[in-house]
Each structure stands twice: as structure tokens, then as C-alpha cells.
Amino acid sequence: MSVRNIFVVGMDEHNRQRLEHLRGAENYRFHGVIEPAEVNDTEIFPIEDMLFRAEAQLKAFGEPIDAIVGYMDFPVSTMLPLLCKRIGTPSTSLESLLKCEHKYWSRLVQREVMADYIPRFTAFDPFDPQALQRIGEAGLYMPFFVKPIKSSGSRLGFRIESPEDFAHAVERLCDGIGTISEPFNYVLDHANLPDDVRSVDGGHCMAEEIIGGWQCTVEGYVFQGDVVPYGIVDSIRYPQVLSFFCYRYPSRLPAAIQAKMEELTRQIMTHIGYDNAAFNIEYFWDEVQDRIWLLEINTRVAQSHCDIFEKVDGVSHQQVTVNLALGQRPDMPHRQGAFKVAGKFFYRVFFTDAIVSQVPSAEEIETLQQAFPGTVIALQVEAGMRLSSLPEQDSYSYALAYLWMGANDDVTLEENYARLAEQLHFAFENIVG
Known part of the structure; x- marks a missing residue:
């Protein structure tokens, strides 16, 4: 088999070593594109400039380019469809990706097929002095949760219990939202958006009904239209706060709840039209009400889960990302790792x-x-x-x-x-x- 050239956006040495342990890696040659410092541990994201330089580097490469992949959240996940389209490598469509990453558009699409599994929500402009009033007019009342239309991790997310909480959150949001909203809007300008989505750009925020319970993440992929959930990871928080304590794999959720989450996952990802790419979906199970809530969809494997999949299943689930980018069904092992x-x-x-x-x-x-x-x-x-x-x-x-x-x-x-x-x-x- 000929060597396959795989370019990795923001690849660092730690992840190069992980990638070189994947199944079939003896036939892969990994190359970095865009320095890791530009997309990790920074709050400055000049997407247009990064795409321009990446495209120039890739087009100057003297050999075939078989795949372009990434394993990080914004801006990497959001840039990939644009970069892949320019170079001609496989990727899901930009619109299907944004139906996951644009939190307002994602909720609208989810409501079309699974309204009973999502919270009440509305979008608002944090710079609007009447924002709190408009949220109430939309039928949302305190307590509720606010977050940017596009964020990264738990950044700029706040639980609102009082008008004072909202004022504090809005001050923080107005001060910090531009670091992601401006580059995200550049991506939105390249997409075919419905009018009701285009009017809610990256400078807007979401207010959502408070949901909670046992939190977990369903890791999955879509290959030629076939949606495949392959692992569920529990997300455990410190008592009484929103901060994460640990991610644990495999999940301890009841088997019936895991099966229902996998069913919902197949339903929503098929409806979105997401294809030939990895994803993960965060859910809550409210044990008291026996109710499942969909929290959000991410268009990548969770980098935080790479090592725990390797420990339990035998290889990092970056295996899924690489295989899909090469147009192959993922060769992901199950329970072949050194730990249970x-x-x-x-x-x-x-x-x-x-x-x-x-x-x-x-x-x-x-x-x-x-x-x-x-x-x-x-x-x-x-x-x-x-x-x-x-x-x-x-x-x-x-x-x-x-x-x-x-x-x-x-x-x-x-x-x-x-x-x-x-x-x-x-x-x-x-x-x-």
C-alpha cells in the first residue's frame, strides 16, 4: 500500500505520537498545517489569514494530499470544511457542520424532530439593554442559562438566578464575545443560511431553560449516511458547581438510557445531513423525571477522551477521524485496552x-x-x-x-x-x- 499523506491542523508533538499509534499508521505520514499555538491556548483567531496560509502551504506540497483532519474545537472544527473544499479532500458540508456548531440553528433543527428532548430556548443580543425583558417575552424566566451562539468549552457560560446575575453575565459577554464572534461570522459568510439564522450571528447569545442530571457524551461518526455511536463517556462535576471533576469511560448509565441516547443520536444526525465525519453529543439524564435532554452537538471527537479510549478500547478514537477523512469505515477496536x-x-x-x-x-x-x-x-x-x-x-x-x-x-x-x-x-x- 502506498503511503497516505494526512495533514493535521494544529498538530502538536503529543498528538503526533498518539496518531502514530493508530491502526494502519505504518502507511500514514502525518504533516502539521497551522501551528498549534495559533489554535490552542489562545483567544485570537484570525481565521481568514490562517486559511490563506494553510491553503498556500497545502497547494505547494509536491505530493498527493489524502486527508486533512483536526481534533480540536473552534476554530479548527469550524475551519475544516472550508479548507477541505479548497483542497478537494473529503469533509461534511459546511451547512451540516453549522447546524451543529451554531447553537441557535442547532436548536431550531433539533426542535423539528426531537422537541421533547430539548429545553426551551431563545436567542438574544447581549448589547441590547432590553435583552432580559425580551427573554421573558419569549417565555423564559429565571433561573436560566446563558452562553454565546458559538463558544469553546465552558467559556462564557453563566447560570442566571437574578437580574444582578444577568447584568454580570452580560458585562462579561460583551467584553469577551468578540474574540470568537468575529472569526465565526467570517465562516457564516461562506454558508447558505436560512434568514432566521443569518439574522442571529456570532455576536448573539442563547438563553435556555435549566436542564441537568447525569451528564454524558455519546461519541459517534457518520459513514456514507450510516450513523454509528461507539462509546458513551460520563461527565462528572464537582458538587454544587458547574466545573467538571472528571470524564469517565465506559459510562455507568443504565443500558436502556444508553440505548435511547444512541437512538436519538441516529435520529438527529440523520436529520441534519451530517456525513463522513466524527461528532459527539452531550446529553443529560434527569433520573428523577426519567427524562433525557440533548445539551449540544460537537463536530469532532473529544480530544479529552482520546487517552481514555486508548486505555479501555486499545487505541485513541482519533482512529475514527483519520479513517473517515481517508474515505474508510473506521477501524475502531472495542475493549482491547490495558484497563477496564x-x-x-x-x-x-x-x-x-x-x-x-x-x-x-x-x-x-x-x-x-x-x-x-x-x-x-x-x-x-x-x-x-x-x-x-x-x-x-x-x-x-x-x-x-x-x-x-x-x-x-x-x-x-x-x-x-x-x-x-x-x-x-x-x-x-x-x-x-
């Missing part, structure tokens, strides 16, 4: 702000990784850094480190994390809050 369960843990502090004065040394990290086999520890801060400078954080805490761990049962996994976390030593100065 795995998790990604978020080691957090709940300060308003602080300066980091001490972090675990490289030697301490290596010792801990050796003490807990299979563990990967990725520090997100360094000494001298102000916590508020960390990008992609939620509105309530700061993640100091990510830890991927595996075990043979859930209890051992959680106990091992607790033991390890006690040995991670950070220090701070000028703590506020």
Missing part, C-alpha cells in the same frame, strides 16, 4: 484569581506517573502565572492540571486519583476570593 475503566480528572482551585508561586517539578510528576502505571499528568500552569490568564476556563474555577488514569474498576480509579491528588503540591500568592 479510565478517566480524565481536572485538578482545580476555586479562587477568583491568584498568582502561581509553586508547581510540582518534572521529577515529582515523573515519580507520580511511575507510582500509578498508565497515568499521564499535564500541568496547565507554571510558576509566576496569573490564573486569570489561563484560556478556555469555565466561569467558576481554574484547572491547574489534567490527569488521565486507568484502573480495573471504578472504585480503584477514584481512590487512586484521590491518593495522587494529595501529592500534587501547588502554592499561590495574592489569593482573591
Whole structure:
């Protein structure tokens, strides 16, 4: 078999190593396009310029280009259909992608086929002084949740309990929404949008009925119209707050609930017309009401889940992304990994702000990784850094480190994390809050 040239948007060394362990990787040659620093750990996204430079690099490549892939959220996931179209490699259509990523359009499309599984919602302009009144006129009353039409992670998401909460949220939204709304609007300008969607651009926000319960993510793909869910990951939050504690795989949800989520997944992705690409859908199961809610659809594999799929199933689910981009049905193994369960843990502090004065040394990290086999520890801060400078954080805490761990049962996994976390030593100065 001839070597296949695969270009990866924003590829870093860690993910290059992951990709080179995929099935069939001996026949793949991975190339980076667009530097990782331009699309990760930054809040400046010059999409037009990045596309121009990427297109020039790709067209100057002297060999066939077999695939262009990405594994990150905005701006990578949103740029891919534009870049693939210019180069002529497989991708889902821009419109089908935006029916997932444009949160208002996505809710409109979901309502057409699964109205009983989504919350009440409305769009609003955060710069409109009458925004709160208009939300009420649309039939939404406090408490509700607000977030941008397009965001990344949990950034700029707020629970609104009072007019004061809304005023605070709107101030933050107006200050920060432009970093994503402007590049997102560039992408919207290239799409064929319905009039009621075009009028709600990236500078708008969503207000939604509060939903909750047991949160999880269904990872899946569509190949030639066939929607295939292949794994469900639980998303566990810290008590009483919105911040994530860990992602755990496989899910502990009841089998009947998992089956219903997979059925809903097939229904909505078929209706959207999404094809030949990976996705994941976040759901809640309200155990008290025995009700399933669809939270949102993402047009990529979850990078946070790569290591836990490898631990449990035997390979990172980037396997799905690469195979689809090559026009192949994914060759994803099942339960062939070294562990029966795995998790990604978020080691957090709940300060308003602080300066980091001490972090675990490289030697301490290596010792801990050796003490807990299979563990990967990725520090997100360094000494001298102000916590508020960390990008992609939620509105309530700061993640100091990510830890991927595996075990043979859930209890051992959680106990091992607790033991390890006690040995991670950070220090701070000028703590506020």
C-alpha cells in the first residue's frame, strides 16, 4: 500500500505520537498545517489569514494530499470544511457542520424532530439593554442559562438566578464575545443560511431553560449516511458547581438510557445531513423525571477522551477521524485496552484569581506517573502565572492540571486519583476570593 499523506491542523508533538499509534499508521505520514499555538491556548483567531496560509502551504506540497483532519474545537472544527473544499479532500458540508456548531440553528433543527428532548430556548443580543425583558417575552424566566451562539468549552457560560446575575453575565459577554464572534461570522459568510439564522450571528447569545442530571457524551461518526455511536463517556462535576471533576469511560448509565441516547443520536444526525465525519453529543439524564435532554452537538471527537479510549478500547478514537477523512469505515477496536475503566480528572482551585508561586517539578510528576502505571499528568500552569490568564476556563474555577488514569474498576480509579491528588503540591500568592 502506498503511503497516505494526512495533514493535521494544529498538530502538536503529543498528538503526533498518539496518531502514530493508530491502526494502519505504518502507511500514514502525518504533516502539521497551522501551528498549534495559533489554535490552542489562545483567544485570537484570525481565521481568514490562517486559511490563506494553510491553503498556500497545502497547494505547494509536491505530493498527493489524502486527508486533512483536526481534533480540536473552534476554530479548527469550524475551519475544516472550508479548507477541505479548497483542497478537494473529503469533509461534511459546511451547512451540516453549522447546524451543529451554531447553537441557535442547532436548536431550531433539533426542535423539528426531537422537541421533547430539548429545553426551551431563545436567542438574544447581549448589547441590547432590553435583552432580559425580551427573554421573558419569549417565555423564559429565571433561573436560566446563558452562553454565546458559538463558544469553546465552558467559556462564557453563566447560570442566571437574578437580574444582578444577568447584568454580570452580560458585562462579561460583551467584553469577551468578540474574540470568537468575529472569526465565526467570517465562516457564516461562506454558508447558505436560512434568514432566521443569518439574522442571529456570532455576536448573539442563547438563553435556555435549566436542564441537568447525569451528564454524558455519546461519541459517534457518520459513514456514507450510516450513523454509528461507539462509546458513551460520563461527565462528572464537582458538587454544587458547574466545573467538571472528571470524564469517565465506559459510562455507568443504565443500558436502556444508553440505548435511547444512541437512538436519538441516529435520529438527529440523520436529520441534519451530517456525513463522513466524527461528532459527539452531550446529553443529560434527569433520573428523577426519567427524562433525557440533548445539551449540544460537537463536530469532532473529544480530544479529552482520546487517552481514555486508548486505555479501555486499545487505541485513541482519533482512529475514527483519520479513517473517515481517508474515505474508510473506521477501524475502531472495542475493549482491547490495558484497563477496564479510565478517566480524565481536572485538578482545580476555586479562587477568583491568584498568582502561581509553586508547581510540582518534572521529577515529582515523573515519580507520580511511575507510582500509578498508565497515568499521564499535564500541568496547565507554571510558576509566576496569573490564573486569570489561563484560556478556555469555565466561569467558576481554574484547572491547574489534567490527569488521565486507568484502573480495573471504578472504585480503584477514584481512590487512586484521590491518593495522587494529595501529592500534587501547588502554592499561590495574592489569593482573591
